[in-house]
Amino acid sequence: MTKIDEVKAKVEAGKAKLLPGLVQEALDEGNSAGDILQSMIDSMGIVGDKFSAGEVFVPEMLMAAKAMAKGVDVLKPHLTGTSTSSLGTCVIGTVQGDLHDIGKNLVTMMLESVGFKMIDLGVDVSTEKFMNAIKENENVNLVACSGLLTTTMSAMKETVHALKTCGLTGFKVMVGGAPVTQEMADEIGADGFAPDAGGAAVKAKELVK
Ligand code: B1M
Numbered sequence: 001m002t003k004i005d006e007v008k009a010k011v012e013a014g015k016a017k018l019l020p021g022l023v024q025e026a027l028d029e030g031n032s033a034g035d036i037l038q039s040m041i042d043s044m045g046i047v048g049d050k051f052s053a054g055e056v057f058v059p060e061m062l063m064a065a066k067a068m069a070k071g072v073d074v075l076k077p078h079l080t081g082t083s084t085s086s087l088g089t090c091v092i093g094t095v096q097g098d099l100h101d102i103g104k105n106l107v108t109m110m111l112e113s114v115g116f117k118m119i120d121l122g123v124d125v126s127t128e129k130f131m132n133a134i135k136e137n138e139n140v141n142l143v144a145c146s147g148l149l150t151t152t153m154s155a156m157k158e159t160v161h162a163l164k165t166c167g168l169t170g171f172k173v174m175v176g177g178a179p180v181t182q183e184m185a186d187e188i189g190a191d192g193f194a195p196d197a198g199g200a201a202v203k204a205k206e207l208v209k
Contacts, residue, residue: 003029004039011043011071014063019070033078037106040068044102065102072105080113087115088141088208091133093125094177096155100148103177106197107144114201116142127159131166140171141208144200145190147177156180157188164189172207176200 001009003026010018026036047064050056090111094104101123112118119133119140134140143163147156156175163173172191175184185193192207194200 004031004036007036007071008039008043011040011064011067012046014060014067016063016067016070019067020074023071023074027074027078033075037072037075037079040071044068068102069105072102072109076109080109083113083115085115086117087205088117089119089137089139090116090142090144090204091119091121091130091137091140091171092144092146093121093130094123095145095147095152095159096124096126098147098149098152098155099123100146100177103148103197104144104146107146107176107194107200110197110201111142111144111204114205116204125159127155127162130159130163131168134163134168134171142174142204143171144174144176144204147175147180150179153179153184160188160190174200174203174207 003022007019007022007026010022023036027033044064047056047061051061092104092108092111094101104120104123108118108120119137121129121133130143130145134143145156145159147153160173160175174192174194175188175190176194180193182193192203194203
């Protein structure tokens with residue numbers, strides 16, 4: 001078994017304590033941070049499929065998520081560059097009713113690395129909380145909404161609609177998350193969409209140009 005396979009297996013098994021050491025060993029063996037990250041994302045896909053098939057349950061999904069988060073901590077310095085330019089301030093959160101944060105945290109990391117000051121509101125973020133963050137912080141030029149559940153797509157739609165019609169100006173709205181598509185982003189009036197964290201950094205730069 002390669003070190004990357006081991007990382008993948010231990011994320012799937014939710015072995016959080018083993019992840020920092022394993023990820024470091026995988027890096028020391030010369031594997032790229034991007035490849036290690038992709039192996040962990042693949043693991044989460046497998047866990048999701050097993051959940052759908054009734055082979056694992058919520059606690060196992062949670063343990064896998066914790067294991068991945070530990071692995072990402074070790075990868076962080078290897079994934080992010082140090083940007084000297086400032087692209088502005090981005091408010092980010094997972095929409096109301098949704099507790100998934102791994103994708104949001106990856107997007108946060110990538111946007112930070114290209115030069116955004118990030119204000120992370122966490123998960124289960126109401127429309128009001130997004131709006132207050134825009135009012136309370138200077139120079140917010142981007143709002144990023146993440147969502148993983150098909151059932152919270154209505155919350156995303158509501159938040160985007162409110163942000164675009166509330167009279168506050170000077171910012172663009174970007175959306176993303178597994179169920180979100182470019183078509184849906186257009187339909188709900190978002191300014192941008194990206195399918196993954198790397199794409200989010202590219203799209204964010206484009207939106208605030
Ligand atoms: Co849940 N869950 N979960 N879960 N979970 C999914 C999403 C699911 C697909 C599993 C499945 O059934 N196969 C399913 C959703 C089905 C659907 O809606 N169609 C599901 C379900 C049903 C649920 C519960 C309802 C289960 C229950 O209680 N019965 C429940 C809901 C709780 C809630 O939110 N209210 C629930 C709970 C949980 C845990 C809390 C246990 C845990 C989350 C822990 C955490 O996040 N801290 C969890 C997990 C871990 C998963 C899976 C297994 C993994 C998610 C993940 O982290 N993926 C997931 C299965 C799967 O994804 N295949 C599943 C890795 C991550 C890197 O990918 O977040 O997609 P992702 O982010 C990607 C892109 O989407 C994109 O960039 C990232 C990659 O670079 N992206 C953006 C994300 N946000 C973006 C924003 C952008 C741009 C790009 O711009 C703003």
